[in-house]
Amino acid sequence: MWIRSSGSEPGSDSLKEYLPKCKQGCIVFTTRDKKTAVKLVGPNFIQVPEMDEDGAMQLLQKSVADSVSLPDQRHAKALLRELTYLPLAIVQAAAYMNENSMAPADYLSLLNEQEENLIELLSKEFEDDWRYQSVKNPVATTWLISFEQIRTRDPLAAEYLSFMACIDRKDIPQSLLPVGPSRIKEMEAIGTLRAYSFLIKRGEAMVFDLHRLVHLATRNWLQKEGALSRWDQAAIERLDDLFPDHEHQNRAQWRILLPHAVYALRLTIVAQDNSRRLDLVWKYANSLLSDGRYREAEAPFEEVFQTRKRMLGAEHPDTLTSMNNLSVIYKHQGRWKEAEELDVQVMETRKRVLGEEHPDTLTSMANLASTFWNQRRWKEAEELGVQVIETFKRVLGEEHPDTLTSMANLASTYRDQGRWKEVEELEVRVMETFKRVLGEEHPSTLTTMNNLAFTWKRQGRDEEAIRLMSECVRLRTHILGADHPSTFSSIEALDSWKSET
Numbered sequence: 455m456w457i458r459s460s461g462s463e464p465g466s467d468s469l470k471e472y473l474p475k476c477k478q479g480c481i482v483f484t485t486r487d488k489k490t491a492v493k494l495v496g497p498n499f500i501q502v503p504e505m506d507e508d509g510a511m512q513l514l515q516k517s518v519a520d521s522v523s524l525p526d527q528r529h530a531k532a533l534l535r536e537l538t539y540l541p542l543a544i545v546q547a548a549a550y551m552n553e554n555s556m557a558p559a560d561y562l563s564l565l566n567e568q569e570e571n572l573i574e575l576l577s578k579e580f581e582d583d584w585r586y587q588s589v590k591n592p593v594a595t596t597w598l599i600s601f602e603q604i605r606t607r608d609p610l611a612a613e614y615l616s617f618m619a620c621i622d623r624k625d626i627p628q629s630l631l632p633v634g635p636s637r638i639k640e641m642e643a644i645g646t647l648r649a650y651s652f653l654i655k656r657g658e659a660m661v662f663d664l665h666r667l668v669h670l671a672t673r674n675w676l677q678k679e680g681a682l683s684r685w686d687q688a689a690i691e692r693l694d695d696l697f698p699d700h701e702h703q704n705r706a707q708w709r710i711l712l713p714h715a716v717y718a719l720r721l722t723i724v725a726q727d728n729s730r731r732l733d734l735v736w737k738y739a740n741s742l743l744s745d746g747r748y749r750e751a752e753a754p755f756e757e758v759f760q761t762r763k764r765m766l767g768a769e770h771p772d773t774l775t776s777m778n779n780l781s782v783i784y785k786h787q788g789r790w791k792e793a794e795e796l797d798v799q800v801m802e803t804r805k806r807v808l809g810e811e812h813p814d815t816l817t818s819m820a821n822l823a824s825t826f827w828n829q830r831r832w833k834e835a836e837e838l839g840v841q842v843i844e845t846f847k848r849v850l851g852e853e854h855p856d857t858l859t860s861m862a863n864l865a866s867t868y869r870d871q872g873r874w875k876e877v878e879e880l881e882v883r884v885m886e887t888f889k890r891v892l893g894e895e896h897p898s899t900l901t902t903m904n905n906l907a908f909t910w911k912r913q914g915r916d917e918e919a920i921r922l923m924s925e926c927v928r929l930r931t932h933i934l935g936a937d938h939p940s941t942f943s944s945i946e947a948l949d950s951w952k953s954e955t
Contacts, residue, residue: 455468455469456468456469456470456490456493456494457470457493457494470493470494483495488501504539505539505540505541506539507531507534507535507539509539510534510537510539510541510544511527511530511531511534513541513544513545514530514533514534514544514548517544517545517548517549517552518548518551518552519552521552521555522548522551522552522555522556522557523557524557524558526559529557529558529559529562530558532558532562533547533558533561533562533565536562536565536592537592537596538592540592540593542593542596542651542665542667542668543592543593543595543596545650545651546593546596546597546599546600546650546651546652547561547596547599549600549649549650549651550596550599550600550603550650552649553603553607553649554603561599564599565595565596565599568595568598568599572598572678573591573594573595573598577591577593577594577671577674578670578674593667593671594667594671597667597668597671597672598671598675600650600652601615601672601675604646604647604650607646608642608643608646610634610635610639610640610642610643611642611643611644611646611647613632613643614631614632614643614644614647615647615652615664615668615672616672616676616681616685617631617632617685617688617689617692618631618664618669618672619664619669619672619673619676619682619685620673620676620682620685620686620688620689620717620718620721621689621693621714621717621718622713622714622716622717623663623664623665623666623669624663624664624713625656625661625663625710625713626661626662626663626664626714627659627660627661627710628640628644628660628661628662629660629696630692630693630696630711630714632688632692644662648662651665652664652665652668682721682723683723683724686718686721686723686724687723687724687728687730689714689718690718690719690724690728690730690731690734691730693711693714693715693718693734694730694733694734694737696711697711697715697734697737697738697741700737700740700741700743700744701744702744702896702897702933702934705744705745705933705934705935708737708741709741709745712738712741712742715734715737715738716738718734719731719734719735719738719754726757726761727761727764727765732758732761732762735754735757735758736754736758736776738754739751739754739755739758739779740779742754743755743779743782743783745935745938746934746938746939746940748783748786748787748939749787751783752780752783752787755776755779755780755783756780758776759773759776759777759780762776768803769803769806769807771807771808771814774800774803774804774814774818775814777796777799777800778796778797778800778817778818778821780796781793781796781797781800781821781825782821784796785824785825785828790825790828790829793825794822794825794826794829797818797821797822797825798822800818800821801815801818801819801821801822804818810845811845811848811849813846813849813850813856816842816845816846816849816856816860817856819838819841819842820838820839820842820856820859820860820863822838823835823838823839823842823860823863823864823867824863824866826838827839827863827866827867827870830870832867832870832871835867836864836867836868839860839863839864839867840864842860843857843860843861843864846860853887853890853891855888855891855892855898858884858887858888858891858898859898861880861883861884862880862881862884862901862902862905864880865877865880865881865884865905866905868880869905869908869909869912874909874912874913877909878906878909878910878913881902881905881906881909882906884902885899885902885903885906888902894929895929895932895933897933897934897940900926900929900930900933900934900940901940903922903925903926903929904923904926904930904940904943904944904947906922907919907920907922907923907926907947908947910922911951916951916954919951920948920951920952923944923947923948923951924948926944927941927944927945927948930944931945
């Protein structure tokens with residue numbers, strides 16, 4: 455993944471090539487694979503050894519409170535050996551001893567009481583190619599002891615841990631956690647989990663990471679108790695409640711929630727026809743579409759389409775909407791034949807069910823016209839495009855976004871026929887109206903700005919084209935992000951034009 459192999463295809467750059475290089479900072483990698491370390495940084499690596507007894511003793515002494523006595527280091531050393539000198543297990547044990555003013559000898563007796571079969575179950579999936587073979591028992595055992603304590607003394611903290619086992623373990627905003635009886639109880643629950651080193655706070659914001667092994671042990675415990683599906687359902691419902699509309703102004707919000715939605719949905723415990731799960735899949739897919747992540751969006755859109763078709767029927771408006779969005783995904787991947795088949799099916803069904811002048815029917819006609827245009831079927835695209843515009847004007851008005859979008863699509867048809875005067879007139883009109891109706895930073899406004907810049911460039915108006923495209927790049931980078939496909943295409947065009955002058 456990081457280093458391109460000798461047999462790689464030309465142009466398939468390794469990820470290492472995309473890492474920034476400058477004198478103002480550096481990148482720090484952590485890995486358990488020495489070969490990867492050498493490939494990335496050559497000899498400039500620092501090998502961190504397993505913690506020895508002295509280091510483990512220092513960690514234990516720093517972690518225990520003054521109320522915990524360590525008069526006899528024999529018991530402390532025996533405890534550390536039992537915990538195989540693993541930092542996570544040590545701080546979990548220290549937290550429990552602090553909570554109960556318990557000496558290491560007493561904690562050792564607790565370790566010995568745990569059922570081996572249960573610990574083995576909780577340790578499922580702990581192993582990987584580089585992790586120490588002895589990691590299973592100490593981490594799972596200390597987790598179980600601590601978790602039983604938490605369940606007794608702070609039930610909300612235990613609920614939070616169960617909830618977080620069903621979402622991604624990194625970048626968990628506190629706002630995503632279920633609402634507690636009071637703000638004070640919520641803060642106390644977070645404090646409890648942090649005291650046991652289950653949660654780590656990231657920076658100043660109320661965002662947390664859950665330790666990987668804690669995440670695994672909690673999920674395995676829920677599975678053993680038969681409670682995993684209940685908490686997965688709770689996570690899906692909470693995400694569904696919080697997931698905002700996929701409009702561009704909500705991008706920052708849903709980008710935070712996306713990895714957690716992915717994790718909760720991938721558990722596949724909750725049935726596909728569950729209404730809350732289906733709602734979340736729909737929101738997730740539309741967010742990916744808005745973010746330009748077309749290949750990722752295909753599978754969730756396909757899932758929604760097939761589920762709605764099975765539950766609601768092939769002619770239900772919601773089924774047709776999901777078909778339409780799946781067609782959009784196909785278009786972004788250049789799969790025009792598949793897109794056309796869906797577009798025709800949606801259009802004909804909407805005509806029959808909703809009527810020829812229903813806005814949804816007109817939208818599907820506009821989508822089909824766009825597909826014709828991309829297949830270079832200019833005559834069919836123009837005829838259908840003009841029909842859609844005239845009907846939209848009459849039904850929705852001249853300044854409705856759908857009317858303006860259909861006008862922009864017709865301009866694209868004219869552009870490929872070299873009808874530059876008609877193209878420019880339509881694009882200027884659409885851009886100015888979008889600015890007034892939707893605002894200068896709306897993605898639709900930026901799309902028409904991008905298109906008009908291309909039109910001016912083709913007309914030989916290089917200075918105007920570069921100026922307009924520069925503004926488009928600035929706004930797209932700000933609104934959509936530098937990694938969005940639309941931003942990238944604008945940057946690529948601008949760089950090319952500048953190199954010509």
